[in-house]
Amino acid sequence: MRVLAKNIIEEAKKNPDAEIEAYGWVHRVRDMGGVNFIILRDRTGLTQLVLSEKPDLTLESVIRVKGNPVLNEKAPGGAELRVKTLEVINRANPDLPFQVNGDVSKVGLESILDNRTLSLRNPKIRSIFKVQATIVEAFSAYLRGQDFTEFKSSKLVGGATEGGSSLFEVEYFDRKMCLAQSPQAYKQTMVVVGLERVFEVGPVYRAEKHETSRHLTEYVSLDVEMGFIESELDLIELERGLLGYVFQQVNEKNAEDLAAWGAAVPTPESVAAAPIISYEEALRIANDEAARNAGKNKPGKLFDVNPEAERLVCEWAAREKGTELVFVNDFPRKERPFYTYPKDAANTMSFDALFRGLEITTGGRRQDNYEALVGGLPKFGLKAENMEGYLSIFRYGCPPHGGFAIGLERLTQKILGLANVKEACLFPRDRKRIAP
Amino acid sequence: MRVLAKNIIEEAKKNPDAEIEAYGWVHRVRDMGGVNFIILRDRTGLTQLVLSEKPDLTLESVIRVKGNPVLNEKAPGGAELRVKTLEVINRANPDLPFQVNGDVSKVGLESILDNRTLSLRNPKIRSIFKVQATIVEAFSAYLRGQDFTEFKSSKLVGGATEGGSSLFEVEYFDRKMCLAQSPQAYKQTMVVVGLERVFEVGPVYRAEKHETSRHLTEYVSLDVEMGFIESELDLIELERGLLGYVFQQVNEKNAEDLAAWGAAVPTPESVAAAPIISYEEALRIANDEAARNAGKNKPGKLFDVNPEAERLVCEWAAREKGTELVFVNDFPRKERPFYTYPKDAANTMSFDALFRGLEITTGGRRQDNYEALVGGLPKFGLKAENMEGYLSIFRYGCPPHGGFAIGLERLTQKILGLANVKEACLFPRDRKRIAP
Numbered sequence: 001m002r003v004l005a006k007n008i009i010e011e012a013k014k015n016p017d018a019e020i021e022a023y024g025w026v027h028r029v030r031d032m033g034g035v036n037f038i039i040l041r042d043r044t045g046l047t048q049l050v051l052s053e054k055p056d057l058t059l060e061s062v063i064r065v066k067g068n069p070v071l072n073e074k075a076p077g078g079a080e081l082r083v084k085t086l087e088v089i090n091r092a093n094p095d096l097p098f099q100v101n102g103d104v105s106k107v108g109l110e111s112i113l114d115n116r117t118l119s120l121r122n123p124k125i126r127s128i129f130k131v132q133a134t135i136v137e138a139f140s141a142y143l144r145g146q147d148f149t150e151f152k153s154s155k156l157v158g159g160a161t162e163g164g165s166s167l168f169e170v171e172y173f174d175r176k177m178c179l180a181q182s183p184q185a186y187k188q189t190m191v192v193v194g195l196e197r198v199f200e201v202g203p204v205y206r207a208e209k210h211e212t213s214r215h216l217t218e219y220v221s222l223d224v225e226m227g228f229i230e231s232e233l234d235l236i237e238l239e240r241g242l243l244g245y246v247f248q249q250v251n252e253k254n255a256e257d258l259a260a261w262g263a264a265v266p267t268p269e270s271v272a273a274a275p276i277i278s279y280e281e282a283l284r285i286a287n288d289e290a291a292r293n294a295g296k297n298k299p300g301k302l303f304d305v306n307p308e309a310e311r312l313v314c315e316w317a318a319r320e321k322g323t324e325l326v327f328v329n330d331f332p333r334k335e336r337p338f339y340t341y342p343k344d345a346a347n348t349m350s351f352d353a354l355f356r357g358l359e360i361t362t363g364g365r366r367q368d369n370y371e372a373l374v375g376g377l378p379k380f381g382l383k384a385e386n387m388e389g390y391l392s393i394f395r396y397g398c399p400p401h402g403g404f405a406i407g408l409e410r411l412t413q414k415i416l417g418l419a420n421v422k423e424a425c426l427f428p429r430d431r432k433r434i435a436p
Numbered sequence: 437m438r439v440l441a442k443n444i445i446e447e448a449k450k451n452p453d454a455e456i457e458a459y460g461w462v463h464r465v466r467d468m469g470g471v472n473f474i475i476l477r478d479r480t481g482l483t484q485l486v487l488s489e490k491p492d493l494t495l496e497s498v499i500r501v502k503g504n505p506v507l508n509e510k511a512p513g514g515a516e517l518r519v520k521t522l523e524v525i526n527r528a529n530p531d532l533p534f535q536v537n538g539d540v541s542k543v544g545l546e547s548i549l550d551n552r553t554l555s556l557r558n559p560k561i562r563s564i565f566k567v568q569a570t571i572v573e574a575f576s577a578y579l580r581g582q583d584f585t586e587f588k589s590s591k592l593v594g595g596a597t598e599g600g601s602s603l604f605e606v607e608y609f610d611r612k613m614c615l616a617q618s619p620q621a622y623k624q625t626m627v628v629v630g631l632e633r634v635f636e637v638g639p640v641y642r643a644e645k646h647e648t649s650r651h652l653t654e655y656v657s658l659d660v661e662m663g664f665i666e667s668e669l670d671l672i673e674l675e676r677g678l679l680g681y682v683f684q685q686v687n688e689k690n691a692e693d694l695a696a697w698g699a700a701v702p703t704p705e706s707v708a709a710a711p712i713i714s715y716e717e718a719l720r721i722a723n724d725e726a727a728r729n730a731g732k733n734k735p736g737k738l739f740d741v742n743p744e745a746e747r748l749v750c751e752w753a754a755r756e757k758g759t760e761l762v763f764v765n766d767f768p769r770k771e772r773p774f775y776t777y778p779k780d781a782a783n784t785m786s787f788d789a790l791f792r793g794l795e796i797t798t799g800g801r802r803q804d805n806y807e808a809l810v811g812g813l814p815k816f817g818l819k820a821e822n823m824e825g826y827l828s829i830f831r832y833g834c835p836p837h838g839g840f841a842i843g844l845e846r847l848t849q850k851i852l853g854l855a856n857v858k859e860a861c862l863f864p865r866d867r868k869r870i871a872p
Contacts, residue, residue: 043632150569173867
């Protein structure tokens with residue numbers, strides 16, 4: 001019977017004379033002069049194996065051992081296995097290009113990504129994706145609890161919803177299609193056809209030419225859309241509850257993973273204290289903060305809420321409001337897509353969520369009136385005849401609605417304090433990186 | 437305060453003089469001479485609205501009403517709303533190209549798909565996607581309960597894992613990439629790097645030229661991979677438990693949706709009774725069954741387990757074993773991809789699951805030995821130098837492992853008894869259909 005690393009201690013307490021089996025990867029080998037130790041790694045953790053003979057093994061080989069479980073305070077997990085028989089299932093090539101059991105904090109990102117099939121074996125690196133799995137689970141569970149229905153939409157679309165140019169083209173038989181930048185039209189469709197509250201977890205694509213620590217050409221979008229809202233404030237309240245639940249779940253299920261990165265999720269108090277400030281206010285705060293940092297009394301020179309401003313606003317919120325989360329609303333018309341619902345002549349019912357200095361969400365109420373939607377297109381240089389598919393959603397009765405999207409990798413990155421969003425993506429893609 | 441359709445009866449029981457609000461879509465309008473009825477549709481069902489004045493409304497318009505909830509056995513849900521005020525939120529264009537409140541069983545598939553943003557408003561059609569949401573939820577929940585970790589892999593890959601040609605090409609900056617046919621390499625990677633048990637829910641792509649009732653060019657694959665298995669029998673047992681749980685959850689959460697289609701999920705007994713038969717046996721059974729159907733005593737003429745054979749095997753299992761599910765294992769080497777683990781010289785440790793006449797799963801144990809994998813390539817016309825990425829997974833210690841994938845749309849189709857898999861896809865893609 002196989003016993004997992006985390007359960008060896010229980011077996012040792014029950015009966016140290018019982019023979020149990022353990023399988024896993026050779027994480028480390030130590031020769032202590034007469035006594036030999038192997039640290040065996042499985043999905044639940046590490047186990048110390050004690051052998052009388054020096055094993056003929058390479059690091060990362062997969063082995064199966066039988067032996068007796070014995071309590072030992074100094075061993076990982078508080079117990080060790082005194083090995084009677086050892087079988088090598090698959091011997092690893094000894095020429096490891098990446099040190100799996102080393103300190104990865106000093107290894108460069110390129111090396112980690114180039115050697116993905118080895119670097120993911122490192123428990124600290126793997127822990128990133130355990131946290132990510134919890135985020136997806138908690139996101140879905142929270143929304144289902146609020147009567148949201150999950151859906152899956154096509155990623156092969158005819159053209160850009162947003163009228164943008166950063167699209168990847170696909171050779172689709174004898175024509176061209178594009179990879180969807182977002183499920184925007186589809187999630188609105190699902191609300192309008194009567195599901196009212198929907199979410200999707202799926203890939204989205206942006207042909208970003210620039211390589212930055214914030215961008216991926218393919219990422220997982222946690223998309224939400226909800227009917228019968230009044231304004232973006234309903235969406236902000238939904239996201240506040242949603243993020244609070246995600247943080248709580250990560251805290252509960254990933255304590256070890258958070259500890260590996262020296263990270264902590266925001267407290268419920270921090271989430272509750274997240275202020276809602278207008279775009280204009282955010283700009284003023286960012287400029288004041290920039291001036292403060294420069295030790296001057298004259299304002300900063302930020303003209304829009306760019307990445308630098310996002311960092312400054314979060315700096316201000318941490319100091320003045322004791323929170324790591326900020327909602328910015330009332331974005332000007334020109335900063336938002338054509339389908340954003342107007343608040344007044346100049347501004348829109350839209351918002352961003354900033355978390356630890358980074359925008360993790362964009363959202364807003366959508367225009368639900370067919371005539372208003374069509375009438376607004378020329379201002380954005382768009383023509384109704386090219387938008388037939390999108391416009392048709394609104395022709396036959398439509399509730400007021402809106403939604404938002406959270407970037408899964410960005411949220412993971414910021415929870416764990418990773419320097420680059422690519423660290424929070426299993427197999428990241430950018431202009432140059434196309435493998436593994 | 438908004439009250440949902442399903443809760444109107446409770447409000448009526450509590451206090452018929454209370455004024456409550458309801459929002460939704462105008463599903464039907466009836467003038468009964470002096471009394472006017474509107475059937476209002478929301479995400480939870482239908483509500484009868486009673487009005488003294490004839491409303492100026494079009495079908496599918498979105499409205500908000502206030503009124504008193506009154507018990508009425510004849511009304512849908514057992515209560516109706518006596519309307520005091522009615523507000524039209526968005527008036528529907530009266531020229532509906534699709535009758536939302538009609539009997540859709542006589543409407544052709546093309547019309548349903550061409551008018552997706554209207555046909556999805558039909559409660560019966562919408563119910564397909566409520567069942568689908570439960571399948572995704574139950575699939576994930578069952579596997580998490582068995583210690584599986586969810587992951588998200590890239591859909592932009594360098595080439596074909598299977599050496600096949602049915603790939604869609606993507607213009608990726610100054611080079612070509614492909615849309616992944618399956619997350620095969622990635623799910624194996626996740627097992628091999630030490631997560632041991634993983635699953636993914638994501639889109640996969642097949643450039644299928646043929647339009648059949650079984651195929652989509654883009655579908656959602658429910659992928660599973662597990663380490664430390666002995667053979668495909670471990671996988672079959674996992675899938676048996678998984679499908680049993682999915683059926684039970686659909687039965688519990690989607691009783692109304694099943695009823696709308698006159699469908700029932702297999703009983704736990706039916707799932708437990710699902711036989712495991714070898715490929716050779718399946719072929720013999722299919723040929724016997726074909727002969728039986730033809731009323732002859734000579735065998736049929738099926739030479740492989742093709743769609744016709746799958747139907748015949750399921751016909752046999754229903755009659756002889758009282759089950760709607762059959763597992764076929766021991767597929768011959770030539771019927772399976774190069775990475776399939778051999779059982780003996782001729783056959784492999786692989787299987788299909790057939791459900792109600794259709795293959796819904798393919799799976800098997802994978803070759804985990806680097807040398808054996810490389811050595812087996814020439815038989816498949818493959819070269820190690822072109823497979824570097826895939827082969828590298830196995831170079832540094834690998835557990836015995838295997839997995840399977842369930843087609844989400846096919847499972848949905850067969851649960852509800854839909855004639856075509858496209859009915860079970862929100863926005864299906866085939867060679868000709870690229871919108872909505």
